[in-house]
Amino acid sequence: MEETMPPFPTNVTTHPLLVIDHARIVAGDEEEVDRLWHAATTLGFWYLKNHGVEEEVRRMFEMGRETMALPMEEKMKFEQGDSGMSAGYKAAGANATDENGSPDTVEFINVAKDDALAYPRVVYRTYPRTVNARMETAVRPFVAKSSAVNTTLLRVLGRRLGLPEGALEKRHSDVETSGSEARCIRKPAMSEKAASSAVAIGGHTDFGSLSFLHNRLGGLQVLTPGTDEWQYVKPIPGHAICNLGDAMALFSGGILRSNMHRVVPPPGEQSKFERWSLVFFTRPGNSVPLRALEAESALIAEAVEKADDSEKYRGTWTSSDWFARRIKNQRLRNRTVCDDVPTPNFTSPKCKSFTAGPRDMACESRH
Numbered sequence: 500m501e502e503t504m505p506p507f508p509t510n511v512t513t514h515p516l517l518v519i520d521h522a523r524i525v526a527g528d529e530e531e532v533d534r535l536w537h538a539a540t541t542l543g544f545w546y547l548k549n550h551g552v553e554e555e556v557r558r559m560f561e562m563g564r565e566t567m568a569l570p571m572e573e574k575m576k577f578e579q580g581d582s583g584m585s586a587g588y589k590a591a592g593a594n595a596t597d598e599n600g601s602p603d604t605v606e607f608i609n610v611a612k613d614d615a616l617a618y619p620r621v622v623y624r625t626y627p628r629t630v631n632a633r634m635e636t637a638v639r640p641f642v643a644k645s646s647a648v649n650t651t652l653l654r655v656l657g658r659r660l661g662l663p664e665g666a667l668e669k670r671h672s673d674v675e676t677s678g679s680e681a682r683c684i685r686k687p688a689m690s691e692k693a694a695s696s697a698v699a700i701g702g703h704t705d706f707g708s709l710s711f712l713h714n715r716l717g718g719l720q721v722l723t724p725g726t727d728e729w730q731y732v733k734p735i736p737g738h739a740i741c742n743l744g745d746a747m748a749l750f751s752g753g754i755l756r757s758n759m760h761r762v763v764p765p766p767g768e769q770s771k772f773e774r775w776s777l778v779f780f781t782r783p784g785n786s787v788p789l790r791a792l793e794a795e796s797a798l799i800a801e802a803v804e805k806a807d808d809s810e811k812y813r814g815t816w817t818s819s820d821w822f823a824r825r826i827k828n829q830r831l832r833n834r835t836v837c838d839d840v841p842t843p844n845f846t847s848p849k850c851k852s853f854t855a856g857p858r859d860m861a862c863e864s865r866h
Contacts, residue, residue, distance in 0.1 A: 507717050507733050508767035514721050514730035516542070518738065521648060522549040524655060535652070536659050543743040543756035544721060544732065547711070550739055552644045556713045558637035559777050563683030565629040566608050577627050579609065581830045583823030585680060586611040586623045591687075594829040596701030596761075602831060603700055605686045605762070612679035615642040622676060642681050645779035646673075649709045652741065653781070660751055661796040667750070671708060675784035678707060678822040686718065686774035689764060700762035705744035706825050707782030707818075712740040714776035716769045722759040731766060745821070746783050752791040752802035752812050785819035 517538045523531035538545035566574070571590070579587035586609050592602040610630060613622040618634045625631075630638065650668060657667035671677070702722065712719070719740065720729040732740060748757040764770045783789070791812035793800035803809045827833050 505768040511766045513733045518546045543758045546738040555641040559641045562633040567685045583827045607684040610681045613676045615639045649781040661798040670783045670787045677784045678782040684776045702761040704757045707744040708746040709781045712778040716765040716774045718765045749789045752799040783818040787818045
């Protein structure tokens with residue numbers, strides 16, 4: 500089933516990422532932990548090797564291909580809808596990629612971590628038959644291993660933040676339901692000319708704590724800190740790409756970085772091939788308040804005290820509230836619906852990263 504893909508082109512600008520060895524992190528190598536800390540506090544992105552999830556990734560891509568090949572009528576029975584539910588199928592064109600309402604060009608299937616671990620018991624929803632057929636052989640193993648990888652990284656970062664042992668782990672516990680999920684994404688092939696002006700997934704920061712991404716073609720871009728320049732992140736065989744999300748920026752009082760990124764068609768000859776990617780999102784438990792953990796860490800307390808507006812780290816929203824509103828505000832059919840409840844907006848082009856909390860507190864349809 501594997502196609503021979505053209506190489507990533509050499510004539511496009513790429514952003515270098517640090518390579519972190521997961522095996523060395525597990526072994527407690529302090530030099531490697533230093534490198535992870537540097538990546539987490541500068542760009543918030545890094546490559547991860549020796550993570551041990553390659554076979555589960557292969558099986559998940561097989562599940563994704565089988566699911567996307569289903570008739571559209573069948574897939575739409577499991578569509579996530581406009582109410583803030585993330586689990587389920589999302590058709591291409593359902594989400595906006597910019598402030599003008601340009602539709603996205605990807606379809607994907609999200610499987611909630613809680614549904615995968617509890618299967619066949621339903622926590623959030625049911626899934627297409629192709630997902631169910633591989634739930635125990637592909638989805639659950641991928642979710643379990645990915646969650647373990649992310650938990651290890653969170654544990655190390657928690658220690659560097661001066662938090663008590665287990666402080667971050669308990670906020671991402673399997674005991675409480677959460678927005679954590681696996682997502683398999685398909686981007687159709689297109690001509691190189693058409694690809695030059697298309698955006699698959701618009702500029703955004705991730706909602707949760709830590710994302711664990713696997714992709715075989717280019718297309719991921721990061722917004723270079725301090726500039727308006729988007730640069731490609733080159734895929735490296737056998738290496739995942741990890742990045743921090745808004746929750747970790749909030750928990751840390753802005754010490755850790757949640758950087759803007761987007762997905763565009765693969766560059767050069769790669770645009771003529773379907774682009775498949777797979778990601779596991781670790782997000783806090785639904786009831787966890789998204790605010791700085793300043794009472795548990797002197798380092799975080801100092802960072803909040805020095806912030807221009809320390810109150811942005813002392814919000815009252817919970818993880819589930821934040822997540823549902825972000826999902827709602829992506830949907831094209833929700834773009835004209837505003838209310839008086841402020842929404843942290845990280846898809847606005849005015850917000851380049853989440854290093855100091857929400858920059859825009861307004862309904863995204865106003866941008």
